[in-house]
Amino acid sequence: MAQALHLAERGLYGTSPNPRVGCVLVQKEVLVGEGWHERAGEPHAEVHALRAAGEQAKGATAYVTLEPCSHHGRTPPCADALIAAGVARVVVAMQDPNPQVAGQGIARLLAAGIEVECGLMEASARALNAGFISRMSRGLSLVRSKIAMSLDGRTALHNGVSQWITGAAARRDGHHWRARSCAVLTGIGTVLADDAQLSVREVETSRQPLRVVLDSELRMPPTARILQGGNVLVYSASRDAQKIAQLEQQGAKVEVLAAANGRVDLPACLKDLAARGCNEVLVEAGRTLNGALLQEGLLDELVLYLAPQLLGDMARGMAQLGELSTLEQRVELAWQDVRNIGSDLRIIATVKNNR
Numbered sequence: 001m002a003q004a005l006h007l008a009e010r011g012l013y014g015t016s017p018n019p020r021v022g023c024v025l026v027q028k029e030v031l032v033g034e035g036w037h038e039r040a041g042e043p044h045a046e047v048h049a050l051r052a053a054g055e056q057a058k059g060a061t062a063y064v065t066l067e068p069c070s071h072h073g074r075t076p077p078c079a080d081a082l083i084a085a086g087v088a089r090v091v092v093a094m095q096d097p098n099p100q101v102a103g104q105g106i107a108r109l110l111a112a113g114i115e116v117e118c119g120l121m122e123a124s125a126r127a128l129n130a131g132f133i134s135r136m137s138r139g140l141s142l143v144r145s146k147i148a149m150s151l152d153g154r155t156a157l158h159n160g161v162s163q164w165i166t167g168a169a170a171r172r173d174g175h176h177w178r179a180r181s182c183a184v185l186t187g188i189g190t191v192l193a194d195d196a197q198l199s200v201r202e203v204e205t206s207r208q209p210l211r212v213v214l215d216s217e218l219r220m221p222p223t224a225r226i227l228q229g230g231n232v233l234v235y236s237a238s239r240d241a242q243k244i245a246q247l248e249q250q251g252a253k254v255e256v257l258a259a260a261n262g263r264v265d266l267p268a269c270l271k272d273l274a275a276r277g278c279n280e281v282l283v284e285a286g287r288t289l290n291g292a293l294l295q296e297g298l299l300d301e302l303v304l305y306l307a308p309q310l311l312g313d314m315a316r317g318m319a320q321l322g323e324l325s326t327l328e329q330r331v332e333l334a335w336q337d338v339r340n341i342g343s344d345l346r347i348i349a350t351v352k353n354n355r
Contacts, residue, residue, distance in 0.1 A: 001024075001063045001065070001091065001093060001120045001121045002121065003022075003024050003031075003034065003063075004022035004023055004024045004034075004045075004063045004064060004065050004093075005022055005065050005093070005121060005124050005125065005128065006022065007022030007023070007024070007034055007035065007036040007045070008020045008021050008022030008036050008037070008045070008065045008125075008128055009022075009128065010022075010036050010038070011036050011037050011038055011039075012179075012180050013179045013180055013203075013205040013206060013207070014038060014039045014040070014205070014206040014207060015037050015038070015039060015040055016040065016131075016132075016182045016277065016278070016279050016280075017040060017132075017135075017182070017277030017278070017279060018037060018040045018132075019037070019066055019096075019129040019132040019279075020036075020037065020065075020128050020129055020132075021036065021037045021044060021045040021046075021064065021065050021066045022034075022035070022036040022037075022045050022064075022065045023035050023036070023045035023046045023048070023049040023062060023063065023064045023065070024049065024062070024063045025049050025050070025052075025053045025056070025057055025060045025061070025062050025063075025087070026060060026061045026062075026063065027053075027056050027057075027059065027060040027061075032052075032053040032056040032057070032060060033049040033050060033051070033052035033053025033054075033056065033057060033060075034048075034049050034052060035047065035048020035049035035050075035051070035052060036048065039206060044069065044078050045064065045065075045078075046062065046064060046068055046078040046081055046082055047078065047081055049062070050081055050082070050085050053085075057085040057086065057087060058085065058086035058087075059086060059087075059088045060087055060088065060089075061087070061088065061089040061090070061091060062082055062087050062089070062090045062091070063091045063120075064090060064091070064092050064093070065092075065093045065094075065125045065128070066092070066093065066094060066096055066125065066129065067092050067094065067095050067096040067101055067103070067105045067106055067118070068081075068082055068090070068092075068105040068106075068109070069096065069098075069100075069101050069105055070100075070101050070104040070105040070107075070108050077105070077108075078105070079105040079108040079109055080108070082109065082114070083108070083109065083112040083114065087114060088114065088115065089114065089115040089116075089117075090109055090114055090115070090116050090117075091116075091117045091118075091120055092106065092116065092117065092118045092119075092120075093118075093119070093120055093121050093122050093124070093125035094118070094119070094122045094125045094126060095118060097132070097133050097136035097137050098136050099136070106118065129279075130142050130280075131182070131278075131279030131280035132279045134279070134300070135274050135277075135278070135279050139271060139274055139275075140270055140271060140274050141182070141183070141270060141273050141274045141278045141279060141280060141281045142279065142280050142281070142300050142301065143185075143270060143281045143283060143293065143298060143299050143300050143301070144177070144181075144280065144281070144282055144283065144299070144300060144301035144302065144303055145282075145283035145284075145285070145290055145293065145299055145301070145302050145303070146174055146177050146282055146283065146284055146303045146305075147290065147302065147303070147304050147305070147318050148162075148164075148165050148166040148170065148171075148174070148305040148307070149165060149304065149305070149306060149307070149318050150165060150306070150307050150309045150310055150311040150315070151306055151307065151308060151309060151310055152310045152311060152312070152313075152315075153317055153318050154310075154311035154312070154315035154316060154317060154318075155286065155287065155315075155316055155317065155318050156286075156315060156316040157311060157314075157315050157316070158314045158315055158316065160193055160316075162194075163194075165307050165309070165311075166305045166307045166344045167307070167342045167343045167344055168342065169341050169342025169343070169344070170305040170307075170341045170342055170344040170346065171202070172202040172203075173305075173341050173346065174202075174303075174305070175200050175201060175202035175203050176202075176203055177282055177303055178198070178199075178200045178209060178282055178284075179200045179203050179205040179209070180280060181209050181280045181281060181282035182209055182210060182273075182277065182278035182279050182280055182281065183209050183210040183211070183212050183233075183273055183278045183280075183281045183282070184198045184209050184210070184211050184212065184281075184282050184283075184284055185212045185213075185214070185273075185281050185282065185283045185284070185285070185289075186198060186211075186212070186213055186214070186283070186284050186285045186289070187213070187214045187215075187285045187286065187288060187289040188213060188214065188215040188216070188217075188219050188220060189285075189286055189288060189289075190284070190285050190286050190289075191213055191215075191220060191224055191226055192219065192221075193286075195224060195225050195226075196225065196226065196284075197211075197225045197226055197228065198211045198226055198284060199211070199229070208229070208231060209282070210231055210232075210233055210276075210278065211226055211231060211232045211233070212232075212233045212234075212235065212269075212273070212281075213226065213232065213233070213234045213235070214235050214236075214264045214266075214269065214289065215234050215235070215236050215264075216236060216237040216238065216262065216263045216264050217236070217237070217238050218234075218236050218238045218240055218243040218244065218247070218254075220234060220247060220252075222246050222247065222249070222250050227247070227250040227251065227252055229251075230251035230252075231251075232250075232251065232252040232253070233252070233253050233254075233255065234247055234252050234253070234254045234255070235255050235256075235257050235264045235269045235272075236254060236255070236256055236257075236258075236264065237256065237257070237258035237259065237262055237263055237264055237265075238256070239256055255272065257269055257272065266292060266293065266296055266298055267296065267298065270298055283299070286316070287316055287317050287318060287319050287320040288320050290318060290319040290320070291319040291320035291321050291322075292320075294319055294321060294331050294351070295321060295322075297351075299351050300350060300351055301336075301348065301349065301350050301351065302333065302347075302348070302349045302350075302351065303346065303347075303348055304318075304346070304347040304348075304349065305341065305344050305345070305346055306344060306345040306346075306347065307343075307344050308343065308344070308345075319331075331351060332351075332352040333349040333350065333351060333352060334349060334350045334352050335347065335348075335349050336348045336349060336350055
């Protein structure tokens with residue numbers, strides 16, 4: 001199963017909106033076939049493994065990181081392929097949270113007389129597909145914010161200068177998080193200040209994530225670099241037809257999702273991204289959007305890069321939360337991973353009291 005999970009990781013950047021899945025076929029303790037889901041719309045992991053095994057699949061044990069599918073999508077059911085190949089036993093890491101499957105794949109295998117076990121290395125399997133699980137079970141993407149900051153929690157000087165707080169290795173690692181995400185979300189303030197493209201450049205990937213900008217008043221200039229190459233979605237509270245037309249002429253799609261306060265409706269925005277098939281959404285923004293997401297309980301995870309430097313109390317903080325009057329109002333985190341990335345420290349933490 002560890003090998004199957006390792007194979008599944010090879011689809012880290014290309015399988016969305018599908019989950020990342022790996023499969024290993026073993027015959028008398030000998031590996032006879034393996035495969036992983038490489039891209040959405042193409043054969044699933046089980047099909048690749050069965051093709052590699054050929055006749056040796058008959059009587060073999062299949063180790064699969066996610067319950068084999070039982071429905072017709074863009075490809076036929078994998079449960080049927082395992083049955084047709086004569087596999088004797090299937091070991092599954094976790095049940096598929098997709099309501100179209102949700103135990104039906106396992107039931108189909110059992111009905112065909114195949115021995116099935118479920119739960120081996122489930123925690124690792126769930127971590128690999130946390131975004132897919134979130135979208136299937138909550139109707140919401142997994143939302144993580146990537147923040148580069150000084151040891152005293154500052155992301156930019158008072159005058160807005162922030163390039164570069166962290167080193168080249170941390171910036172390169174940040175592109176890995178972009179590449180695995182279905183969408184990169186930012187606010188118009190960051191676009192106006194940095195004119196960033198928010199594209200993946202430091203790692204090889206078969207697709208670029210959707211670039212999403214929250215722009216309540218449609219202040220986005222048609223010359224913004226983020227508009228280059230298309231694949232841009234702008235959420236706004238403004239219905240200014242002329243400004244919308246200007247952005248759409250540059251290849252952007254504009255959606256109006258207004259909240260009562262005249263800003264973009266954040267929960268509606270994230271629900272819409274999930275409906276578009278986004279499993280993981282990476283936030284790369286300033287203190288205003290990070291603070292709003294935290295205050296509304298919409299942020300699931302933080303990827304923090306801490307540089308060994310101090311910028312002082314006049315520099316800008318990572319999240320604008322306003323004044324807290326009691327400790328009960330604090331945002332509590334749970335550490336998941338801490339490691340050195342070049343000269344910086346990377347901390348991954350989940351938000352405990354969200355949603």
